[in-house]
Every structure is written in C-alpha cells, then in structure tokens.
Amino acid sequence: DTEVTQTPKHLVMGMTNKKSLKCEQHMGHRAMYWYKQKAKKPPELMFVYSYEKLSINESVPSRFSPECPNSSLLNLHLHALQPEDSALYLCASSQGKGTANTGELFFGEGSRLTVL
C-alpha cells in the first residue's frame, strides 16, 4: 500500500464552524506533513511531524491546529477560518530519518477547502 488517503475530498465551511481534515498512511512512514496550496502557486509547508512529534510549524495561524494521534494518522483541526484560507490542503508522508531514507514525499490527493 503506497497511498496517502485524505478525507474529505471537498469541504465547505463557514467562518464560525469547526471542522477537521484527516490523513492516513500505512507505509510505516515516520514523518508526516501538511501543505497548503493556492491556485497556480506551489505547495507551502505548514507543519511537519517526525515520530509523532511536531518538529516544524511554519508560523501558521492558531486557527489551524495539527494533531498526530499515532504514526499512521494526521489531522488538521480548523476553527474560525477566513475566506482567504480557502485552498487545497495536501498531506504527505516520508520515511523519516535513516540510512534507507530517500526523502521522497508521498502525497495524498488533497482536501479542497472553501471558507464562506
């Protein structure tokens, strides 16, 4: 299984709603990532989890709250978002550190978020 699965594929929410994006992988990867991508722009790194610990937060506003319940799951909790947060949210995983690590990122298909 070389897939990263993201749910939901599409999400529409109001600015006062609380919702979550979910990501799952069963490749035994120990690093997981959240990226945000606006139209016609490159993916922007938001968060990195390494061995279930948050290792990088790219100064993301607190209305985005990541969570890594275990090595296979990654969540992104959303609260009080703004319309400009509308984007494609991509989850990725990689092996993590180690001699066999190629650094290759495996991406999910993304969750398309619209904030009204």
Added chain:
Amino acid sequence: LAKTTQPISMDSYEGQEVNITCSHNNIATNDYITWYQQFPSQGPRFIIQGYKTKVTNEVASLFIPADRKSSTLSLPRVSLSDTAVYYCLVGDLNNAGNMLTFGGGTRLMVKP
C-alpha cells in the same frame, strides 16, 4: 536552504524531448536534487532524484553537472498527459525541513 530557480513555463509538442533546467547555485555538499510532477487538483508525485552525473528511470533522466549548481530534467518523447507542473527541490535527505520547500515550478504544456 538552497534556493531553486526554474523557468515559469514551457511549451512542447507531442513526441518531442523536453528539458527543464533548475538552477541551485548555493547547493550544499549533502544536498540531493529531487523532481516532482503535479497535475491539477492532485498532490505532487515523485519523478526522479539524484546527487551527481546522470540518473535514469523509466520516466525521465536527470543530468547534474560536476559543479552541481544546476540540474536538467529530461522527459523523452512527451505526450499530452505530460502536461503538468514540474518542481525541483534541493536538500539534505536526513534533515527534516530541508527537502520540503517547493520553488515556483515550471508549467509544461504539451500540444498535439
């Protein structure tokens, strides 16, 4: 972090060979070069990775000169389905955060 520079866009025709060059003048000794392909509304997909000289797989070739300050992704005989954005990333494989920054990418349009 080594910054990368790529052409914003390129056009080609079916059956042609396409070469996309990435400039990374401040590449570090431990850095590898990795290329990804992204179709609209999908996540990027790994194409090829290399450290020096030439790497070839079933999809593409990667040419890296001796000074490693640039690299060229070569796609042989492109088809319409190769229309996508191609990203070059540079970083240390074992340094979390180092191989994770996407540059602007090159938008390749393959025409019939």
